Amino acid sequence: MQIYLVGGAVRDKLLGLEPQDRDWVVVGATPEEMLAQGFRPVGKDFPVFLHPETGEEYALARTERKTAPGYHGFEFHADPSVTLEEDLRRRDLTINAMAEAADGTLIDPFGGRDDLNNGRLRHVSPAFTEDPVRLLRVARYAARYARWGFRVAHATNALMRQMVESGEVDALVPERVWQELSRALSEATPARFFEVLRGCGALARIFPELEQLFGVPQPKQHHPEEDTGVHTLLVLEQAARLSPEPQVRFAALVHDLGKGTTPREEWPRHIAHEHRGVALVEQLCERLRVPADYRDLALLVTRYHGVYHRAEELRATTLLELLEHLDAFRRPQRVEQFLLACEADSRGRPGFENQDFAQPGLIREALRIAQAVDVKAVVAAGYSGKAVGEELRRRRLAALKAWRRDEAED
Structure with missing residues (x-):
């Protein structure tokens, strides 16, 4: 049994960031061996276990095969013969397809470290197109790392456009779209999420209400940017x-x-x-x-x-x-x-x-x-029931009128 730290934790360590979560891959083990060591099983589609002390996720190395449209249409295969590289190959981006051994050695079969150094978001393999959620994830990573100049690789953008044109992106379900959108809104540069989606044609399919803003003019004296779509992303930036x-x-x-x-x-x-x-x-x-x-x-x-x-x-x-x-x-x-x-x-x-x-x-x-209008004073004046609200509103309005009058005089 060999255990490796994988994915985002390795990526974030290389970026000098504190990893938020740590995920592990176990090579050469069976579910029975994991259970014997006290790991608790979770997940129905493939063998994932929780560490008995830390609660962190440990997944058996696995491969996957596309069987139907959408992100549910996969068949997973996990057994002791699956290698670490085979497991990493099924991941979305090279920067997420690195692993760290127990002694700190970096395993990077697809050039993820170079892509981190060069600010490049690049797919691992053509299998990227099999999961439409990956398109949203790339856009979200672009929003997260835009401040460091990260860009989507041209070949990856081409695959994303292919996913749109083939209709694969239409298999996205509302819950996953909102999950990625809400995460993107919390990133450092959320407008970049929508720029990337628009760049591959996905914005029109996923957020048509936003797509139709682009090319719509506004009065130039109030909006130097003129284009309503451009304005919308500038507003999000602010x-x-x-x-x-x-x-x-x-x-x-x-x-x-x-x-x-x-x-x-x-x-x-x-x-x-x-x-x-x-x-x-x-x-x-x-x-x-x-x-x-x-x-x-x-x-x-x-x-x-x-x-x-x-x-x-x-x-x-x-x-x-x-x-x-x-x-x-x-x-x-x-x-x-x-x-x-x-x-x-x-x-x-x-x-x-x-x-x-x-x-x-x-x-x-x-x-x-x-x-500042005191509701207790209204009640003390003898008002009750519905009359309290009516008198409270009247006094609030009178206070605002007096203030606006003072402002007008100033």
Whole structure:
């Protein structure tokens, strides 16, 4: 029995990063031998075991054969005769197909270390095309390592395009798409994920609502970048600067989907795109089974980002309505998420990345003033039941009106 550290842990060690998880491959062993040593079996498709003390995964070396479309269509073969190189050959990228022996020796049969040094994301073998999830994983790695200049190898991009053209990518199920998308949103450069997908033609198949934004013009005086798709990725880039929360980044990503359905005769203006965008965000979230917290914030940003941008000219009544729509008095943290996504929208334009904007501070101040109205004072004044809420709203509105009046005088 020989045991090797494999995959991401080896890759991250070579990059000087702290490995998040450690996976092991066991060569020359049977399931019975693993059980005899106290390993706990997991996984139905192939023999994977948990270490009795560390809980880390130990998998028997295995090969695989494609038997049907999609990522479930594989037949696995594991026995003591399978070599380490045969096991590594079935992996997606060369940077993930390295192993480390117990004495620290690196086993690198496919040139993964050179690809790490050269910032190259390259497939191990033509079998790459057999699993459509790999296409998403490559895009996610591109998002993770973009800050170091990593690029997808031309030959790998060609295989990814082949997967799109052959229809293999259509076998992706919503759960796996969302799993990779949500991970990509947490990476250092999430916009790169979508650039890579677009570069191989997969964006149109997986995220058609995003693909249709490219080539749609916007007024140049407000959007020097003009193209709505370009703007969307710039907004996502700014959202990544402003917040580590993937919910904020997702809301920023989808906020302008309505512009993709603007009639051509109305270009470059996009009247009521917020309203049209709501249905598209709902459609995308339902298709990918997006969690409710992502969906709800995305819908609020889509529907009300135009209101946000006009904050300086809003009447007190409209400001209060915005706070109520955001459920601000019960969930002030969601107001912060909303403001960050909308601020990313303002900054996602060439020349505006580092500009100061008044809207976030103004809306935060409106919330502070409205929150200062004491519900206990309302109850003490003799109101009860439904009348408490009505009087509370009246007092909040009066406070906001007094504040806006003071602002107008200043």
